[in-house]
Structures are given as structure tokens and as C-alpha cells.
Amino acid sequence: MQTLWAAKRRTLQLAEWTKQYGKIYGIFEGTRPAYVVSDVDFLQEVFVKQFSNFHSRRQTIFVKVNKARVSLFTATGQQWKRQRTVINSTFSTKKVKEMSPLINDCVTELMKKLENYSVSQKEFNIYDLYKRMSMDVICRCAFGLDTDMQNDPDNLYLQKCSQLFAPGVRRQLLAKLNVLFPFFGPLFSNLLLLQSNIQEKLNLLLPSSMSKFEELPNVWIMDRVGEVIAKRSDAAKHRVDLLQLMLEALSHEKIQDSLGDEQSIPKKLMCDEITGD
Template sequence: MDVISILGNINVWIFLIAFVFVAIYIHVKWKFGFWKRMGVPSPDYFPYIGTMREIKKQGIYEFDKSLITKYGRIVGMYLGSNPSLLIADPEIIKNISVKEFSKAPNRFQHFSETKNEMRHGLTAVEDDHWRFMRNTLLPTFSSGKMRKMDPLLRMKYKLLLKSLKTNADEGKPIEFKQTFGAYTMDVIASLGFGMDIDSQTNPDNLFVKYAKELLTFSFNPIIILLVLIPKLDIIFNYFNVSPLNNRRVMDFFKSAVERAIEMRDNVDKNRQDLLQLMINAHKDTDKNDMEEEQAIQDDPQKWKKRGLTTDEVTGNAIVFIIAGYDTTASTLAFMAYCLATNSDCQERLISEIDSAIGQELPTYDNVQTIEYLDRVLNETLRLYPPATRTGRVGNTELDIGGYKVPKGIELAFAIYALHRDPEIWPEPEKFDPERFSPEKKSERHPYAFLPFGHGPRNCIGQRLATMEIKCAIVYILQHYRFKPCDETEIPLKLAKTGLLKPLNGVKLLLEKR
């Protein structure tokens, strides 16, 4: 081969390599120029890594807040290669929540193709299947059902105080995130699975072990890879190594539900817990006064009232663990911290508890009469919303703030940023329960406060979570006061995980009243 032909071949390869690089460059510029072409304010991101690097560094909550502060209440961003629109405008959030409510974001759509039990849960199903399930489950969370759960809840908050008593009476600091975590785990196991596990005195219980494993999540390299290429998880799932579908954990909870259903005799069938209520839901005639039923759109006959399948009961029981364990424990810990560091608010709350119910045991009904308790809880949820971001996926092209957003784009609601917007909440870092007085609430957009979401896809279990929190706090304050100590971290550092929680726990003293 002569020199000329060799040089010719080299030139062909150089041309081909250059062509590939130019094609990749044009593709990347086009793909990641989506928001720029639409005129939506958007920072520049490293291709395919998108916002993940900043989220890992700052946490979703601070990252969202920084974007909204710098670019305004509508910001274009990317997670991996997927465009997403971050929104912190109450009126826009209202319009989307009311109209685009049948589909929530799910980056891992292939769950519907795998055997993950969560694909049967309320947060995963869509359209008429979602409407059917929402309608079926609504009576389970009616005020009448909450009252019937009082005896089961009473056992758990009594056990909570008993577990606190020794350290409280000896004047020792108590780590409340962990303590409240054991309490909420007991409540979920009892109400969701019909199991009395007593994790407050037996933290090594197998249920506790698997529940914590289910909830453990970190931005490790495999997770980041799956965010970039979600369908890779189909391969991981095939070989039973998927970090998003731990078969060992899922099989444990599926068998727990199946055993609980099989073991229920005539006495057990009268047990007033979520598991039994889900089993009987199709026969329930109760109405939920918080929400109207959703109209079935395509084929009403297909979704006529039927019982939930075992897979649907299992899927929702697992959803209740994810939605109701760590979030409720963190809210309780944040609330204890806010009361301990704002003694005037705590004294007013104690005074109202004494006046409204005295030493009566807290119940679903009597805690509703403590008006200031509601303000304290709401202000805690404003400062520390467990879910810092929620969202929807548009089924059609939408006009959002003057921008024509194609269907299928994730619309993310920046809840933490919205809750700390100084234009809506003056002195947003200050703990001030009076923000939730009737007068102040009437002046504010109702969608400026979204701890449980809003619209038809709001948190179906918010009534239960609120009762669980209020009863525990009231029962403790009937006997003790929360007090800061040398080990109390002020201000609290927050974990950089998806759900908002204190990084180093919440250490406080209990002072006997």
C-alpha cells in the first residue's frame, strides 16, 4: 500500500470521527437548548448530568429555592436528559393541579412492566384506574373511620410516653427524630398491616428492619445511571439486582399482607385498621367530607365498584409506609424543636390544651377543638414540608405563564421555595403560628401552602397523619414541656435527601410540668 492510499484512509477516518463529534455536539446543543428555544429562563447545565450534581451538593430544597430566587417563579431545568419545569407560582400550580391531576411524574415508567408491588398503589396508577382506586379508598379516610381508629392510636401514643419517661425524669437529652420514628412505625404497622410490632421497645423487629431498608435511598452511581437511562433497570430487575425493586423487601411485605388477610377470623374482621378497611372498601357507604368522588371517564362499567385485589391492597400498604412513616416522624421532630425554641408559643399551646381538654386522653375529635394546635402544626409544615417538591405530567400542551409547554413534560412544584417566598410569607425564616389565623389565611392564596399537595391528587392520608401528630404532641404536653439543651442544634441542619428531615436528629430535654 503506497503512502497516498494510507493518507487517504487516515483522512477518511479523521473525517468520520469529526463528523460523529459534530453530530453529537449538534444533538446535545439541540436537546439541551429546549428551554432556551422556548424563551423559558434556565441555567446552563452539563449535558445529561443536568441538575443532579447541584441537587446532591445542595439538596433539592435549597437548589429549588436558589433557582426560584435567581430566575423567577418559572424555571426550566433538566434531570438527566429529561426537561422539567420548576414552578413556584400559586395560581399556576392551582390551574395545573385541578386540571392535570390523573398522572403524577414517574421517571421509572417500566415499573408497570415489572413485578414491583408498588405499581398497584394509588401513586402509580393513572387515569380511570386511579379514579377507581381513589374513589374506593376515600371512605377509608373519612372522619368516621378516624374516630374508630382512636383505640389503636391510643395504645401507640401511650407507649410513646412510656418510652420517653425514663430519660425525661432523669433529665437526659432525647433524640426525638428516632423516638418519633419508632412511634410512627408502630402506627403504620398496626393500622396498615394489622401488626403490633412494638418497635419503641424492640427496634430489632423484622418489620422495622425491612421498612427501613425500603426507605433507604441515596444518590449512588447506580441510581444516577438509572436516572440517565431509566430502562436499564429492566435489565437489573431481570437479574434481581434492581435498587428500585428490592425483591427481598417487596416479598416480605407482600407475604405480611397475605398472612394478615388469611389469619383474620370473625373477631379480626371487626378490627378498625386500614388493612381491614381496604379489604372491605368496596362495600363501604361512608362519604369523605374532604373530597368529592372522581367521575369515571372512559368505561364506567369496567370500574364499577369491586373489591381491591391483594396486589392493590399490598401496593397501597407499602405506599402508606413510604408516605406515612418518615414524613410524619420528621414533622413531629420539627414540631418539638419549634416549640422548644419558641417557649412563648409552647406556653400558649399548653394553656389551650389545658383549657380545651384538660387531662382527657387525646382523640380525633377533641384535638380538633385546640385551635392554636392547628396553627402550630401548619407553621411547622410551612417551614419544614416533608415533600419539598411534587408535580404533575401534562396530558396535553399547556399554556404555563405564557409558555406553550408540550405534553409529557414534568411540571415540578417547588413547595419548599414557595413556603419560604418573602413576597408571600414576610420574614419567612421566622416561626410564627399567627400566619395561620383566619384573617391571615383569608389574605393568602390557598395554593401558597402545600404540605399535603392540593387538588384531586392531594395526600389521601393527610387526615390520619394530622391525627397521629396532634394526639402525640398533645399527650406529651399534658405531662411535659420540650426544652432545648446543650446538644440541641440551633439552627437545625437539614439532610440533603428527597424528603426533608433533620440531618443530625433533634436532641431536646423534657421538663415535667
């Protein structure tokens, strides 16, 4: 793990090991074994043909900070199957065609920028452009938000998402301890939750003239998503995006996921699940 933590980019270190050990090899993340796979056939078998058997993801220390919201990435068993059943219909051919104008607008904006760089003959980092375009597509197709990230590199949504996936997140002390001692995971999650709650309370008590504690990026994103959901729930306008589909499947009653195989899976989501997804 020391090698991965010291690497400038985790992906580059894994790519180097792949050249050395092949397309399928194993590593230990602390005390937990893990496969590193770049074999396409193997990945298709796991993520496509047998995806229903590989739904339980490893819990991170940030799960409790997300205020007990269970997303598709953290759900297991029947709860995962129910969420997957609802969200699957979003990616049907019909739904994707309906969202294609939103995607095309984002791609058109990217092409304009590439054309400008071509004319100016200046060097540029295309990864940054791809990242901003991808975030634009996600915000438009998932939440109906026109964030215009491609023209606004300082956009707050972009900054918070970048912080969430930054290499430094894995190097935080609690994150490292969680890898080395996974059996203490619940304790580390509670410590992170306590830290977040204390900072939130202090921000309310501190005068406006003083600098505030910065929210954890995942907490900030969840709070903004919650605001978007609240506004959309009260709006009469029908939109074509992922959030609209999930709102149509909203259930205000607690959903039981202990159904037998012979019973149909309810195509409903609870409010916290919509926020988490």
C-alpha cells in the same frame, strides 16, 4: 444530579436550593425536568383542588420487582380513580375516629419515652422516635399489626422500611442509570427483576449452613403483606383498619377500567391491588 447524589441528604440539598432560588424552581433529573415546590398554595391547588388531574406518578425501576402489583402510586387513569374511590372512604371522619384509639396508644407510648428522657436529662435523636412511632401507627391502622417498634428498634419491619427509603437506594447503579437514561427504564427494571429472581432461586438451592442473599426490601415487605392478607382473609374477626376496608372491597374477578364517564366507578379492588396498596 451529581450534586444531589453527593449530598448527605437529598432534602437538605433541595432546602438549600430553595433558599437560593425561591419556593418554585426547576431542576433536571437526568433528561427529565422536574419542579421543586414549597409554596403551600401551589401544592394545595395540585394535590387537593386538582388532584384528579395529577394521578400518574413516575415509574421507578422497582415496579416490576413488586411482581406486577399495581398500587395507588403507580396506577393511572380509571384504575387510579377506582382505587382512590375505595381508599378515600377509609379517611372519612367516622373511620378516623374508629382508629383513633390505635393512634392514641402509639402517641401515649411516645410521651412515656419523652418523659423518661426528660427525667434522665440525656440527649437523644427525636427523629428516630418519631419514625418508630409513625411506623407503629401505620402498621396498626393499616394492617392491624402490633409491631411495638417504639420498644424494639431492631424490629425487622422497621429495618426493611428504613432500607427502602434510605438515601443509598437512589445511588444504586441501576437507579442512577434509570435517571440518566429514562427511555431504558423497562430494561433496567427487567435487569433488577432478573437479579431478584436469581437470588431467590439460589437461596432455595443453598444449604441452610451457608449465608443467603438478602431480599430486596420492597420484595420482603410485599411478601410479608401478602402473608398478612392471607391470614386476614381466613379470619372471622372484624378489624377496624385500612386492610379490612380493602378486603371488603375485594373482587376475585378481573375488573375492567375502560368505563366511560357516564358509568359509575366500581368500588372494588383485585387481590394484587390490595397487596400493592
